[in-house]
Amino acid sequence: MSARCDIKVSVNGELHEACVEPRLLLADFLREHLNLTGTHIGCEHGVCGACTVFLDGDSVRSCLCLAVQADGAEVETVESFGRTENLNPLQEKFREHHALQCGFCTPGMLVTCTDLLKKYPLASDDEIRDGLSGNICRCTGYENIIRAMRAAVRERDEANR
Ligand code: FES
Ligand code: FES
Missing domain, CATH: 1.10.150.120 ([2Fe-2S]-binding domain)
Structure with missing residues (x-):
């Protein structure tokens, strides 16, 4: 088993600290560690775009990024968009x-x-x-x-x- 890494990631303006396996995908970190299940996983191969999030202001496929790559970065997911009563x-x-x-x-x-x-x-x-x-x-x-x-x-x- 590989050594775990401490990461600090701002997600939708909130700072999260976690200790994760280096192989953990950003998509899985968002969904499983932060319960932000608005980010969907379709192909896990960078093909379908369902997992797209913002990483430091640019859209990226969170199935092609590791959570450790988001250390120190700002992530925005679809949960930062409007809600039913207040759509953007x-x-x-x-x-x-x-x-x-x-x-x-x-x-x-x-x-x-x-x-x-x-x-x-x-x-x-x-x-x-x-x-x-x-x-x-x-x-x-x-x-x-x-x-x-x-x-x-x-x-x-x-x-x-
Ligand atoms: S899950 Fe399909 S591109 Fe990431
Ligand atoms: S996959 Fe069903 S609305 Fe696009």
Whole structure:
């Protein structure tokens, strides 16, 4: 058995200290140690995007990161987004455009979309599709997700005018 490591990670603004095995995935740390089960695990191979979270402001696949790599870092999960009674603007667009069915892919989609909205112009549907190409929706609800993103981009651009 490998030696355990002490880590300190800020998750959704709250500092957590833990002693973990070096092989522990960040996704498992979030779900099993912190009970933040909004981060979903689909493939565990970096393919589906369900486990996407923010690590120091950039979206990453938490199934491809070790918890020890988040030592000293800031992690944000979907739990930092709005709640049912207080959705954030992107979640509101997902609701308006029925951009989810079973919801399994939704946490990863929301994190990826938020990252895309921060970083890219997303001037065309092709650019949105390209940005979301690493997130798989098993319910194949892509069209409505693109519609929701298009609306979110429009709102972002109007607010920045
Ligand atoms: S569970 Fe991480 S990319 Fe699929
Ligand atoms: S809504 Fe079911 S996997 Fe995307």
